[in-house]
Ligand code: ATP
């Protein structure tokens with residue numbers, strides 16, 4: 001049962017914790033002014049008439065997350081998902097998942113499915129009553145075509161037959177206005193006829209384009225008659241061979257937003273220069289009565305740049321196809337599937353998105369911020385356990401006399417040091433006997449100054465077990481330590497009255513030889529050595545960290561060996577680990593290092 005809290009108090013606390021997010025101010029302002037209060041919703045995406053026949057929109061705002069299904073999503077997309085779905089959730093709105101599939105080039109159902117999984121796993125849902133499918137931009141091709149004919153008829157678009165090179169030269173540049181195309185003054189009737197010929201496959205790929213007719217002298221080059229349709233004979237995964245002309249992204253995207261009645265269309269800063277065209281197109285199609293007013297508005301925010309990470313689907317694909325990593329879900333990858341396999345939780349990624357906030361200026365976020373969020377989430381939730389990662393055997397030479405020959409003493413420790421209030425921690429059970437595994441670094445024949453762990457003559461506690469006194473070690477012919485030797489101090493078992501009878505300065509972690517289980521542990525480090533691997537056109541392959549994965553065989557206590565895939569633990573003193581969701585098996589445990597106990601990225 002959850003603790004009863006006054007809902008308003010909880011909401012206020014959540015509000016106070018929100019970092020700066022200028023989009024919240026914009027939305028709150030729109031809600032206060034009722035900017036979108038008169039909107040209607042036809043129950044599905046559609047044109048002005050469709051929505052006019054619907055009811056007042058029950059969603060106070062509509063946002064969207066519109067990935068191109070051409071790769072796996074990464075941590076930057078996670079920020080965008082948390083932002084768009086989070087705003088809709090917080091303001092009584094709806095966020096649409098829309099596949100931006102207007103480009104007939106390679107799109108894959110593998111990617112579509114992975115995107116659906118990623119959004120759901122992050123904890124969000126686009127489903128509405130009577131409507132649980134994600135939207136597909138390619139479903140709007142008919143409308144986009146109709147809108148293009150409308151623009152032509154209204155004198156706002158023309159077919160241009162200049163070559164790509166001529167068009168590039170005549171576009172001018174920042175200091176130089178463009179030059180009108182000789183085809184710019186065609187009549188609407190001629191344009192309509194030729195555009196229909198384009199649609200009907202009567203012209204070659206690349207021989208002509210449809211352009212918006214705006215202003216060849218505009219200081220914004222994007223307004224110098226941008227191309228809106230091109231000829232491209234390609235089979236589309238949704239519409240097959242129905243079309244041989246396809247809309248350009250800058251034309252398609254605003255229309256997709258408008259048909260879906262999006263109110264706040266949030267995108268990354270590189271689209272800022274496209275906003276005037278977005279608005280121009282919306283005005284033309286609203287005044288023509290094709291789209292319902294008020295039109296959506298575009299807002300830009302700074303994309304996420306994370307140190308030691310690349311966030312470009314194309315470059316991540318290169319790592320996969322060149323076998324620099326084991327796949328899209330390699331735990332070193334910043335993909336959502338990679339982060340998940342690494343041990344990241346939806347709560348940690350949501351916390352991260354909130355914490356970094358939303359700004360208008362590009363900056364780099366320290367990777368340690370992301371790790372800090374995971375640590376914070378797992379600190380309270382992850383069960384503790386002991387694992388010996390670099391083992392050496394410790395023999396308790398007097399065990400048989402003190403405890404009885406072959407005796408195994410049952411021990412236990414709480415799995416959670418701070419269980420949620422009103423609950424008790426689950427208990428881990430394990431045994432101690434004559435032989436246990438300890439970390440190699442916990443014994444020094446000649447102790448350095450201040451060393452408190454095992455050295456001849458010193459006493460320590462085996463955590464959750466007994467106090468022991470070190471007596472020395474055994475070595476092989478080459479002088480390597482093969483066994484550490486100690487004696488057990490009877491009557492000092494943790495949790496018994498005699499536990500405090502002998503004072504020690506240190507407690508060390510260990511695992512019994514009798515019940516410890518061998519586990520493969522994958523010790524991951526940063527994938528790149530350069531904090532900005534691809535900045536300024538650098539070849540990121542050159543800064544790949546050759547030591548980003550080290551596989552070791554560790555010995556873990558029984559409670560860890562019984563893990564299910566995806567279970568997360570704190571290996572005491574080592575960090576947080578997750579049972580690998582792909583390779584972990586009962587009896588053959590495999591763990592991934594998710595994050596260390598302390599921030600090491602500044603080093
Ligand atoms: P990529 O270059 O990796 O292919 P993209 O921006 O082309 O990324 P899309 O599939 O078009 O990928 O993106 C879907 C949404 O995710 C867009 O709205 C985009 O703004 C957002 N997005 C992508 N990368 C980031 C990032 N690094 N930070 C924040 N948002 C991002």
Ligand code: MG
Pocket residue numbers: 068
């Ligand atoms: Mg893209």
